[in-house]
Amino acid sequence: MLTIRRPSSEQDFNQLYELINFFAAKFEMLPKTLDELYHSAQAFRVMVIDDKVVGSAHLDLFTPTLAEVKSLAVDAKHQGQGIGRLLVEDCEKEAKDLGIKNIFALTYKEKFFEKIGYKQVSMDALPEKVYKECVKCRYYNNCNEIAVLKIL
Numbered sequence: 001m002l003t004i005r006r007p008s009s010e011q012d013f014n015q016l017y018e019l020i021n022f023f024a025a026k027f028e029m030l031p032k033t034l035d036e037l038y039h040s041a042q043a044f045r046v047m048v049i050d051d052k053v054v055g056s057a058h059l060d061l062f063t064p065t066l067a068e069v070k071s072l073a074v075d076a077k078h079q080g081q082g083i084g085r086l087l088v089e090d091c092e093k094e095a096k097d098l099g100i101k102n103i104f105a106l107t108y109k110e111k112f113f114e115k116i117g118y119k120q121v122s123m124d125a126l127p128e129k130v131y132k133e134c135v136k137c138r139y140y141n142n143c144n145e146i147a148v149l150k151i152l
């Protein structure tokens with residue numbers, strides 16, 4: 001059975017760590033340490049099948065009107081089954097419940113996000129992200145990620 005919930009055990013965090021860093025090693029997303037995962041545990045959701053973490057997403061709140069979907073990953077064996085969409089929709093629901101109107105992601109998978117209603121925007125449209133985080137990122141001067149935004 002598919003279940004979306006917060007990561008809640010050492011096993012969950014270890015599996016989440018492996019999932020994200022598997023794709024990070026292929027430069028498809030940013031890596032996370034276990035410390036970082038525990039620190040932002042309340043903002044994470046995992047998709048679980050038979051007690052195994054097969055997907056993840058992190059909703060990061062920037063301002064009362066802006067949030068970001070981060071650390072979106074679906075285990076390769078479970079891709080193409082609608083899990084990525086469900087995880088993003090779960091982030092969108094939480095953002096909407098908080099009254100947040102704009103949700104964005106930085107991604108190499110812009111076609112996936114376009115499929116689920118996001119539009120490409122210039123990084124200039126996201127100064128909160130650029131000045132809070134991008135300037136500190138090791139890829140700041142060499143970033144090929146595409147910004148996508150959805151109005152909720």
Ligand SMILES: CC(C)(COP(=O)(O)OP(=O)(O)OC[C@H]1O[C@@H](n2cnc3c(N)ncnc32)[C@H](O)[C@@H]1OP(=O)(O)O)[C@@H](O)C(=O)NCCC(=O)NCCS
Nearest residue numbers: 028072073074079080081082083084085107109111112115
């Ligand atoms: C990108 C990713 C999260 C998509 O998850 P998924 O569970 O395979 O996606 P879904 O099955 O929910 O797909 C939803 C729709 O998007 C489409 N889609 C998924 N990935 C796509 C891609 N790379 N390009 C184009 N369309 C894509 C699907 O075909 C589906 O369309 P449909 O509704 O017409 O059937 C997954 O491929 C992944 O984890 N990739 C590696 C890590 C990564 O790149 N994460 C993104 C960081 S921002």
